[in-house]
Amino acid sequence: MPYNKNMHTTGYYKEPGPKLDEESPFKSMMERFRFAAEILELDEGMFQYLASPVKQVIVSVPVVMDSGDIQVFEGYRVIHDNVLGPSKGGIRYAPDVNLEEVKALASWMTWKCAIVNVPFGGAKGGVRCDPNQLSRNELERLTRRYTANMLEVFGPDRDIPAPDMNTDEQIMAWIMDTYSMNAHKTENAVVTGKPIILGGSHGRKEATGRGVVTVTLAALNKAGIAPNKCTTVVQGFGNVGSVSAKLMYEQGSKVIAISDITGGYYNENGIDIPEAMEYAKKNDNSLEGYSEADKITNDELLQLECDVLIPAAKEDQISPRNADKINARIIAEGANGPITANADSILEDKGIMVVPDILANAGGVTVSYFEWVQDRQGYFWTEERVNRRLNRMMRAAFDNLFNVREEHDITLRQAAYVFGINKVATTLRMRGIYA
Structure with a gap:
């Protein structure tokens, strides 16, 4: 009805x-x-x-610093739901991590896993710290003590962490090793996002951006727009944004603007994305000084006329402050929460199709599931097989949601x-x- x-x-x-x-x-x-x-x-x-979350855990994480002093950090793990299976979600290190944020992210993971038909519940974790102020040895001690405090929470059949903000495959390797040492056996299925040599999956780093593009292409098809006839704007040029831009470019789309923390870069004739990625790689992962496009602000970038807008930077980028100025036909949310709830109706009134974050950026958790399956089987897939299965699951999820949209007129x-x-x-x- x-x-x-x-x-x-x-x-x-x-x-x-x-x-x-x-x-x-x-x-x-x-x-x-x-x-x-x-x-x-x-x-x-x-x-x-x-x-309501199933479980909320707050732990003190004492660390002996390189100076010999002891510093105590606060760590969190929230399991929002485990009805569909073991809980799954990343761990972030940041000075502003708090319990409310972790609760919200854990609940998003629950819905995200359900939408893409992955048999996991939702979880999220974090440690309140500034990783940029920690040495490598301090970061390792912090990670291992946090893991030790979570031994009764983590487990390949209970709760499976993954990388998130300011954490990476090395930190996942330390978590896996700490858990394995206490379990008295190698248990590489306890985390995902690991180095491939430790049981990580091919295609994991590109998975979120690849998923964004898969659902974007599905949305373009519903709108009757050919990929090689459309213009694309991408906010954010980190892992998700750069991969999304590159894959849209490979589909023949004219990518007219990209951005990072230094601002936006616009070229109405299109930007050579592989060239821009190479420039950023040689420039400390920054687009600062990129001369093949005109410098604009991130606000100006969001308001460019285009067929596809992919906000892949931070949350709350589109709000009632600027929603009426958005000139895209389709928005695919590469980031978590880039559009505030009170901007949804404004975009709807403008006729803009929004592919929501809990679908658009679910490629990461989907390939994390693939990694977990491979670890449990002890048999690993080629990148081509990973990508093929990812594309199939993301497209099926989009079709399911489009049918629900039509059924309820929402x-x-x-x-x-x-x-x-x-x-x-x-x-x-x-x-x-x-x-």
């Missing part, structure tokens, strides 16, 4: 949790969660169950939450509540 946009919102859907505030990704997530819950007519108990983002929440709720009803 199509959703009535004039339906009155009442009851518990508006009561629990903080009210909408564009500064908080958690609040944006809760606003979208409430909307889907009302369409699905979830009862109050189910709503509260799905809105946006793709709303369809994503409806689909993901319904899958977890249906599974929970079938399993029941253990008492």
